[in-house]
Amino acid sequence: MSEQREKIREIIKETKSLPTIPGIVGKLNALSNDQKTSIKEMANIVSADQVLSAKMLRLANSPSYGFARISTVSNAMILLGIDVVKSLVLSSSIFEIMENNVMGLWEHSLGAGVAANIIVRRLNLKECEEISTAALLHDIGKVILKLKFEDEYAALGKLVTARQMWFRDAEMELLGTDHAEVGGWLATSWFLPDKLVEPIACHHDVSKSGTHQIRTAVVHVADIMIKAAAFGFSGDPFVPRLQPAAVRVLGLNETILSDIAEELGDRLIDIKNFSLEMQETDG
Amino acid sequence: MQLIPIALAQPEMVLAREVVRPDNPSGPPICGRGMALSAPLIARLRQMGIKSLIVDGHPVMVEGEESLEIMLDALEHRFSKVTGDPLMDFLKGTFRSILCRSMGEEAP
16 A cells, blocks of 8 residues: 555655646745835736636635635735735635536535634734635645546545545555645655645644644644534545544633634535635636 | 625615725725615716625525525435434534525524
């Protein structure tokens, strides 16, 4: 099984055949390090790609981010900051791949983004937008497995159904690795910051997380909450157990979990509505 | 609350969410939450290209929608591998109550 794991790792390393991080993110990185660059110049770069900027604005106004009505890229830059706009551009690009290939997973990810936002607000944690992005991208490993290992991905689904097992256990049995590790490899190959890589790579094993354990724990809980609500479909028919490490790091108790679940229950209809609108617009 | 196609909207249903123009979702809302629908308002919303509304309660059974009984069975199945874990049992109970309320019924 470890042979299969190494094969997957090699393919991820050979990034030429994988969806690449949009060039705009690279340009924004370079410009934001230059003190002389104005926000207007950076906004012009994003606005020049009309399709991408439209998708980015839709995502900014989606329930996953939940920003107040933002209608232009310049507004987004000024109100949200460069880092948030970069993460929005990135999420928009990756979401397009998901939307076209794995709709159930797209809705699951959208829902996880909303759940992460709710958790962060309820617990008064900082850097909410970054955590939303991590939650939106947490299952990116599944997208790559679906795109690059189509037969194996289909076999995973069959094994899960036949043996009524957790998706992750099936991945370990068939592939010798899981989507979290694969997603972590991909995020690393894209040079994403550790605050995104760790929650993606460790969202099924919070105790493995190093410097970003709180963010990882939020994504872990968001994933479980949206699975519990059965919104979208991640490929996993069973809700995983809340890990003691996540419960401890976030200080979760019944009252907090109940508050988060109730607010999520109230927001599900908004997420569904947003998803339907996106499908109608794109269809 | 329930998301319904506008074709199923009826006078006296109450909006649970504001309605925005589909061609300008970032613009000001056309109708606010809490507003009761009337026949002329429904006609005007249809003319504006609104395709769905979110209304209070669960006033219509939409074709293909699962019954509460089926949804509760599915909830039991989803949580079947973590039965006996106190926090997970609590979470299941919370989602059971949310499901029942969303269908306009009391939790058993």
